[in-house]
Amino acid sequence: MSKTQKAPGGVRSKGLTDYLNDENVRAVIYQIVAIALVILAGWYLVSNTLANLERQNISTGYGFLNLEASFGISESMIDYTPQSNYATALMVGFLNTVKVAFLGIILCTIIGTIFGVARLSSNWIVRKLATVYVETFRNIPVLLQLFFWYAIIPNAFPAARNAFQPLPDVLLTNRGMYIPVPVADNAYDFMGIAAIIAFIVIYFINKWATKRLDATGQPFPIVWASLGIFFGLVLIAYLIGGAPTAMDIPALKGFNIQGGYNISPEFMSVLIGLTIYTSTYVAEVVRSGIQAVPTGQWEAAESLGLKRSIALRKIILPQSMRVAIPPLTNQYLNLTKNSSLAVAVGYPDLVSVSNTTMNQTGQAIEAISIYMAVYLGLSLTTSLFMNWFNKKMALVER
Amino acid sequence: MKMKTILAAGAMSVAAIAANNAHAGAALDGIKAKGFVQCGVNTGLPGFSAANAEGKWEGLDVDVCRAVAAALLGDAEKVQYTPMTAAQRFTALQSGEIDILSRNTTWTLTRDAKLGLTFGGVNYYDGQGFLVPKALGVSHATELDGATVCVEPGTTTELNLADYFRAKGMSFEPVVIENINETTAAFFAGRCDVYTTDASGLASVRQTMAPNPDDYVILPEIISKEPLGPAVAQGDDQWADLVRWSLMAMVEAEELGVNSGNVDDMKKSENPAIQRLLGVSPGMGEALGVDEEWAYRIIKQVGNYGESYKSNVTAKLGLERGLNALWTDGGLQYAIPVR
Numbered sequence: 001m002s003k004t005q006k007a008p009g010g011v012r013s014k015g016l017t018d019y020l021n022d023e024n025v026r027a028v029i030y031q032i033v034a035i036a037l038v039i040l041a042g043w044y045l046v047s048n049t050l051a052n053l054e055r056q057n058i059s060t061g062y063g064f065l066n067l068e069a070s071f072g073i074s075e076s077m078i079d080y081t082p083q084s085n086y087a088t089a090l091m092v093g094f095l096n097t098v099k100v101a102f103l104g105i106i107l108c109t110i111i112g113t114i115f116g117v118a119r120l121s122s123n124w125i126v127r128k129l130a131t132v133y134v135e136t137f138r139n140i141p142v143l144l145q146l147f148f149w150y151a152i153i154p155n156a157f158p159a160a161r162n163a164f165q166p167l168p169d170v171l172l173t174n175r176g177m178y179i180p181v182p183v184a185d186n187a188y189d190f191m192g193i194a195a196i197i198a199f200i201v202i203y204f205i206n207k208w209a210t211k212r213l214d215a216t217g218q219p220f221p222i223v224w225a226s227l228g229i230f231f232g233l234v235l236i237a238y239l240i241g242g243a244p245t246a247m248d249i250p251a252l253k254g255f256n257i258q259g260g261y262n263i264s265p266e267f268m269s270v271l272i273g274l275t276i277y278t279s280t281y282v283a284e285v286v287r288s289g290i291q292a293v294p295t296g297q298w299e300a301a302e303s304l305g306l307k308r309s310i311a312l313r314k315i316i317l318p319q320s321m322r323v324a325i326p327p328l329t330n331q332y333l334n335l336t337k338n339s340s341l342a343v344a345v346g347y348p349d350l351v352s353v354s355n356t357t358m359n360q361t362g363q364a365i366e367a368i369s370i371y372m373a374v375y376l377g378l379s380l381t382t383s384l385f386m387n388w389f390n391k392k393m394a395l396v397e398r
Numbered sequence: 399m400k401m402k403t404i405l406a407a408g409a410m411s412v413a414a415i416a417a418n419n420a421h422a423g424a425a426l427d428g429i430k431a432k433g434f435v436q437c438g439v440n441t442g443l444p445g446f447s448a449a450n451a452e453g454k455w456e457g458l459d460v461d462v463c464r465a466v467a468a469a470l471l472g473d474a475e476k477v478q479y480t481p482m483t484a485a486q487r488f489t490a491l492q493s494g495e496i497d498i499l500s501r502n503t504t505w506t507l508t509r510d511a512k513l514g515l516t517f518g519g520v521n522y523y524d525g526q527g528f529l530v531p532k533a534l535g536v537s538h539a540t541e542l543d544g545a546t547v548c549v550e551p552g553t554t555t556e557l558n559l560a561d562y563f564r565a566k567g568m569s570f571e572p573v574v575i576e577n578i579n580e581t582t583a584a585f586f587a588g589r590c591d592v593y594t595t596d597a598s599g600l601a602s603v604r605q606t607m608a609p610n611p612d613d614y615v616i617l618p619e620i621i622s623k624e625p626l627g628p629a630v631a632q633g634d635d636q637w638a639d640l641v642r643w644s645l646m647a648m649v650e651a652e653e654l655g656v657n658s659g660n661v662d663d664m665k666k667s668e669n670p671a672i673q674r675l676l677g678v679s680p681g682m683g684e685a686l687g688v689d690e691e692w693a694y695r696i697i698k699q700v701g702n703y704g705e706s707y708k709s710n711v712t713a714k715l716g717l718e719r720g721l722n723a724l725w726t727d728g729g730l731q732y733a734i735p736v737r
Binding site for chain 2: 052053055056057058059070071072073074082083147150151154155159174175253254255256258265266343344345346348352355356358359360361362364
């Protein structure tokens, strides 16, 4: 207890104990002590680690990134051979992670939304089927699901020599799916540029149409116009490019099917596993989002004479988005992080390549620090994007 | 899960390294104090390290750990096993999670000098080979251009594979799966044309995991040298010495004709080499920091190298001694003198 008492008619000068008893001063002291302890602990761990690495004669630093990797990687979006260096190998892993996470996020959103809406369907069978889907795949650990898909694919499909052809020139084998792709040609570059131009044109037409709708109430068939512009421009570019028709068709050659584009069983397992698992959570998010919109909104829309589809698109979904976006962000982050499980089924993602690197070079701490930083970066990027999207969708207070 | 394991391993390595600011000889005292040897072994490679029907670990690699436990702790059973994948093993050893790594690990310069390991000798001379289904119709490794190859990550095998195909101007597509069981399952399901690892591993996989061993054939080419042996973390020479000489004692015992059956009689032998080995004339144990009966216990409880080889490798995989015969029989196993 403080003995400080104001003597009538005079102010007692403050002593040390007064400072120590001051709440604000104490708060500052506690914080300084806490920070000092954290720094001390950190310094202790780091210096010990360095001392021990030194004692075991393990070199530290990121110099190893320039050494030749000398191991093979099965699938790569950039040029990679065993002669490439470790930095390139890690880049291959990183791009593979991004590829599977990006496609996974898109697919799980589509599938999740379908099942989320289906769970609210008035049709009993549809509703129950959706419930069974969600409850089954949500409650099985995702690693087991990956193992499951990876066990299914090599066993369910035929060997390369008697590949199954669901469509002409599309081959399904236990080595994955092979699809024909066009042989590289200038025309495809033109088509890419045309697509970008089309998107810009569509963006401005969209803006103009909205403005006109607000001003005059005249709707504009924006969907058809956009499709027309997109395909029209791309087609024109294709014709200007000389309309190449050469295709790289997969065919059996030697042990394997050569040519075409190969979607490996490892990639399929990871993509299917992650997509299905995450889609169940997305379904729940969508369902809860829709249910969060009061029924009064439906009724109000109906009383204005709006069609049910218009009411869903213009009234209900924009409002449910506000509820759904933050938990959706979580699911996207989960999917990205879960993609590190790909190592279990041999998909060469960042973790898989880092593991190999760590093992061949002994640079465990460095390799782990790299992929931790990369996952953090990926997650923060996803987060930033979703926060931006959330802000855009949020209720504008007037 | 993998991610977490590695993060945990990373965190643990930092913590363990911090806790284990060792001086030479600390490992010996530490192991004596805890009363068992923590031994990193393969998750399942019959003949080298695999749990049998009763859940007891056995194999040539397991026997090295048992020998060390017999020498240091007096009982070959005082070993705890940590099954690990190829990719986990070195981190586990560096971090002190395991005392000794005896998991068909190839001794190379990089591992010895750069990864902070010390190898305790070679308990199996091996080389890398290829296992293919007979149906593939291939009889030589040079015909494998364009093949899909299953391989474990973080192994010398993975590197030799790339080197070999590069040297021969052939292409291949690797399928790299972390766990040996998943890898072999993928191979037998037809995901790969070829499975590659050390020839002994191929024999083990073919013999014990193939649906029908006769449908698979090991190609005659051996594309690398794979001296496999136990390893410990660098920085504690006394511990490394004990591991090295426990292995040497097993080979020396075979050279001298001492085995688990006759070791008691051999104590009366007039041969000074045998007397030194069995501690009848003292000095060796003291030098290693254990008692004089260390080698006697190894031979009594684990057996000599030949016995261990016969009961594990020959009995389970049907592999003859080959390179692993004693030097006197034309092989490479040669004990450094125990004196």
